[in-house]
Amino acid sequence: MNSNLLDRVVRSKVLWTLWACLPVAALAWAFGPGHAVFERDRAARLIESARVAEARAEVAQAAAHAAHRAALAARLRAEETGSSADFAEATAAREAEDAAYLAAAEQWRAVAEPLGQARSILEAIGDPRVPKVRVARAKALVRSGELLEGVVELEAVVDELSSRGSASDPATGGLLEEARHELGTGLFFGARLLRHAGASPEEWGAVATAARRQFRFLAESGRERGSERFDEHHHNLEMALDLEQASYEEVLGRPLPKQCPGTSNCQNQCKSLAGHCKGKSKGKRPAPRKGDDRSTGAGNNEFGDGW
Numbered sequence: 102m103n104s105n106l107l108d109r110v111v112r113s114k115v116l117w118t119l120w121a122c123l124p125v126a127a128l129a130w131a132f133g134p135g136h137a138v139f140e141r142d143r144a145a146r147l148i149e150s151a152r153v154a155e156a157r158a159e160v161a162q163a164a165a166h167a168a169h170r171a172a173l174a175a176r177l178r179a180e181e182t183g184s185s186a187d188f189a190e191a192t193a194a195r196e197a198e199d200a201a202y203l204a205a206a207e208q209w210r211a212v213a214e215p216l217g218q219a220r221s222i223l224e225a226i227g228d229p230r231v232p233k234v235r236v237a238r239a240k241a242l243v244r245s246g247e248l249l250e251g252v253v254e255l256e257a258v259v260d261e262l263s264s265r266g267s268a269s270d271p272a273t274g275g276l277l278e279e280a281r282h283e284l285g286t287g288l289f290f291g292a293r294l295l296r297h298a299g300a301s302p303e304e305w306g307a308v309a310t311a312a313r314r315q316f317r318f319l320a321e322s323g324r325e326r327g328s329e330r331f332d333e334h335h336h337n338l339e340m341a342l343d344l345e346q347a348s349y350e351e352v353l354g355r356p357l358p359k360q361c362p363g364t365s366n367c368q369n370q371c372k373s374l375a376g377h378c379k380g381k382s383k384g385k386r387p388a389p390r391k392g393d394d395r396s397t398g399a400g401n402n403e404f405g406d407g408w
Contacts (some may be wrong), residue, residue: 319337
């Protein structure tokens with residue numbers, strides 16, 4: 102056989118063999134390294150949709166807080182004047198407030214949903230961003246009124262990150278600080294709403310104590326580390342102390358924090374959160390840090406415009 106013809110036959114067979122192997126190689130890549138690439142891209146799209154939804158939720162939350170302040174002002178005015186017209190206006194303002202908070206809660210749930218899907222995807226491929234997504238989702242849950250679920254999730258993240266390293270560890274420190282801050286915030290919101298609803302001191306006190314301990318830990322450890330967020334943590338600690346010391350009438354006369362869910366869409370969650378905190382308080386707890394008691398001063402005793 103002519104050598105040129107033989108070479109062409111051999112090359113043709115090699116090319117056909119390579120061509121036949123391409124689908125196999127493609128499948129191997131798709132179910133191997135390519136799978137992780139596809140899943141990360143899918144998770145990134147979900148996280149981006151959550152960011153877009155969060156912007157809408159922030160707008161709805163601001164509207165709800167404005168409606169809340171208007172309802173509070175209307176109620177205080179009606180109580181001062183005793184006018185039936187003012188009481189009717191206060192009732193209408195309260196209904197508008199409830200509707201606004203319910204709308205905001207729906208928007209926050211629209212943030213939490215894609216983050217939950219992204220978490221499942223990232224966990225399946227062992228992506229290190231899972232804790233960050235969990236914190237973001239828990240934050241959205243708390244603001245939607247799902248206080249217990251959000252707090253329990255944040256507690257789990259704090260425990261996991263604490264077991265990996267300390268707040269001074271660059272690998273986990275920033276996220277651990279953020280998770281603990283959101284945990285204290287969720288607990289504070291729960292305590293504030295319980296006091297607003299007239300819950301017993303045993304119920305709201307357990308939640309308020311848990312919030313205060315988180316903020317005290319953040320303030321004292323932040324001072325030791327020179328954290329840029331020390332002033333924020335110290336202010337939150339003062340607010341937690343003030344909430345414990347204020348009278349029921351004082352609490353009712355103050356606006357809720359800006360990012361707090363409304364009273365109408367999380368009453369059962371608040372009760373469940375109180376039970377959760379009371380149950381934890383009966384277990385073994387670390388010794389409180391120095392000064393961790395309700396007798397410590399609470400600053401200027403003003404909530405201002407809230408968080």
